[in-house]
Structures are given as structure tokens and as C-alpha cells.
Amino acid sequence: MPKPKIGIYWCASCGGCEEAVVDLAEDILGVVEAVDIVFWPVAMDFKKSDVLAMPDGALAATLLNGAIRTSEQEEMAHLLRRKSQYLVAYGACACSGGIPGLANQFSREQILRYVYEEAPTVANGSKTRPQLQSGSDGDALALPEFRRVVRALDQVVDVDYYIPGCPPTPKITQAAIAALLSGKPPPKGSVLAPDFALCAECPRRDTKPADLSFTHFTRPHQVLLDPAKCLLAQGVVCMGPATRAGCEALCPAGNMPCTGCFGPTLRVRDQGAKMLSSLCANIAAKDEAAINRVLDGIPDPVGTFYRYSLPHSLLRRKVDLPDPVGATAP
């Protein structure tokens, strides 16, 4: 019997998810024993035309990492959806938008102007910007369109499974691949990680007070953190209570707060709102002025609570950005 074929593809991502696959180290040999990797542009020499030539559903599964920002990424998402029996959102960006999704606080014009004109490292006197169509010496060049909105994979195509994390850990990845190949796949739409909050597997769990009471918030670079005590008890915003377990509390174990990359558990729709709710309930102050002094310790609430999930949040994006519908600059 031929081995199942799988594809690995990236969109708007940093490459960390590809690295996570490589981080399987010698265990990747076990994976390659069970499957054929037939499309993985980062690591192996396959082209889009190879995928186009496959019959629909030829791939048992595609692990797609990265958010969707350009027209090319959208097109590849549609193509791989059609060619794959299971399309898997791999990593925080594909699952919920991830770090690139924070760009949903800015308009396309703001982003392009900064990147091509205003960034201190840029020397671009003629203010040249990428064009959808251009040419030189008789050659025509085309670039994909830079969309106005960053999207999670399931906001573009139908997704079968989610493997969360920034990046997913080798353990989570292996368990997920094993589950997909088991012949008894989990229900469609499953997030292939434990469905309880990170605090439950945090090594600092026993030091979490039953009655948290915040008199101030502080950030890791402002204090010397006690490496054994619950970070919330030290006044640091740790996303553990609103974040799915599965990473074995890597960040708290490294004396840094959880930033929420595994996304919420099944029962939560909007991770940021839920964390905001939980933190505020436990602020000690009882009048408006004192409450606001405590809240000043969180200077960037959107970037803190929605670090990996803004495109997937209920509001999705800053809602009043000035980008005219129908404008088609790159």
C-alpha cells in the first residue's frame, strides 16, 4: 500500500513553524517512514505546478502555517484545500492570525508608507513601491496583491484541524500526526491539543493564590522575577488562565509569562476579552481613578490580550481604518 502523501506550506509566517518540523530531529525519520512528503517548498524542490498536476484529494493532509495576507497566499490556500483530504492549520498564525495579525490595527497605506518610506533603515528617495504589474527591458513582472486584512486560514477556506502554538512543540506535532494517521481521526474542527487552561500544567501552579488581588501590573523587564512563584501573583500579566495547555508551560518555566500562543480553550470565543475579564475581576481597587491607575500598568491592551488572535477575535480588526473599498494598490 502506498504511503499517504502530505504537504507542508507556509504563508504569512516567520519560518518558525518550518523550524518546528525540523525540530522533530531524528523523530522526523519515523514520520517519513509513515508518509511521503510531496510538497514542502521551504525544504524540498517541489513547485506549484507539481501540486496543480495532482488529482483533487491526492494529499492525505497538508500542514499549512502562516496567516493569509496576500492574494497569492489565498490562492495557494484554495489550491491546497482542494488537493488535500485534511487541511490542517499549523501554528498560531494559521489558527488565529498570530503576530502578523497585529497588523490589523493599521491600514494598508500606513503599512506600505512606513515600510517603503518612513522606516529609519530605508533609503528610498524616489518613494518606489511594489506594483502589481511592472516591466523592464521588455520583461513583464507581476506581484501578488497585499490585502487590506490579515486573516486566519479558516477565514479563507474550510479547515479540518488545528495544531496551535508559536510554534507548535515537537510533542504536540507528533501526537497530532499520529492522531491523523491512526485511521480513527478526531472529529472535524478539533484543536489537536489538550482542552484545559495552561495553569493546570504550569510548574508554578501551587503558588497561585486562590484570591489573586492586583494592586499594580508590571512587565518582565521592569522587575526581577521570582522563578518559582506564580507570575500573576507577582503582578505580571500571564495569559495562562485564558490559554490552552499543551506546551508544558515552556515560557513560565523559562521565567517569562505566557503570551497566549496556544489560543483559547474550546469554550471561549474571544481569548482577549476573556483574559481581560479575568484580570479585571481581581483588581483590588474599588473606585474609578484607582482602577485606572492600576490599568496604566498595561500600556498596550490589544497587543497584550490579542497578541496571537486579533484576526480571529470578535472585532477582527481596528474597525475605522481609512481604506477605500475597491482600491487596488499592491
Place this chain on the structure above:
Amino acid sequence: MHDADWQPRIVAFFCNWCTYTAADLAGVSRMKYAPNVRIIRLMCSGRADPQFILAAFSGGADGVLIGGCHVGDCHYAEGNLKTLRRFQLLKRVLRDLGIDERRLRLEWISAAEGDKVRTVVNEMTEEVRSLGPLGLPRRFAEWDGEMTHLEGLAQTAESQVEEAKPEAAHA
């Protein structure tokens, strides 16, 4: 700008013990107030999960009003204080995400203050009317309009390759 027949749509979360009872009182007292609020009764204003408020906005509300017991009078001791704290931080988040903070209002209204329900609802309706529609469902549809044609494009590219009859693909 917007439809001439647009009316502000306000979702109100009222606590069972004070503000909802006050709204009842306004009713039995035959007070008239703007018909623009859709009241949802919760046992405590502290049950107004910020997710509910964001869901109201993303589902088409132009404003959200939360009503609870006066500080010190909460049936559950401090549920309304939790609401006050969440409200303060949620306003900051809404501002950063481009929603005018006047679209979210928190009021303490005791069971005896039917008249205050009338005043607050009327005031907020007029304030939201002057802000105009928030219209998030329409905006979401506009944002997603930029990608509707793509699946067709991918299909076209594929049929072109098939016409070109490529050599055997990778096994």
C-alpha cells in the same frame, strides 16, 4: 452616509435585582422612552462577560448599555465592582480598535429609579444617533469582498496547466 430609516440599535444588559426591576417599574409607571434598546436580563451586571459586549457590537449593535446596582448595593456584594473594572479596560481596548467609547455606557440604577432608566435610555439613544451606525456586519462583508473572486482564479490557473499537459508529476 447611511440609510435615512436607520435607527440606533442598543443592546442593554440589566441586572435582575436593580436595573431590570427599575425597567419594570418604568413600564408599570407607564413612562415612555425610546424603543431602541433590546434588554437582556442577567442575574448580575458582573455576568456581562466582555465577550457578550463584543459579540453585540460584531453582531450589529450600535451601542451597548450595562445597568447594575449602585456600588455597595450589589446583591452579590461586589459583582458590580468587577463590572466597573472590566468596563474601564474594555473602553481602552475599544478605543484602540476604533470604536468610540460613547457607544459603551455603564450606569448604576437602583430598583426604585424607573425614571433614571428612561433618562439614560433616551440620552444614550440620542448620543448613538449622533454617532451614526457602527454597522460591523456590513464592514466585515466589505473587508471580505476583496477575496471573493479568488477561488475562481485558482480554478482558471489549474485548467491552464492541464491544457499545457505537463510531464508526469512527482510520484
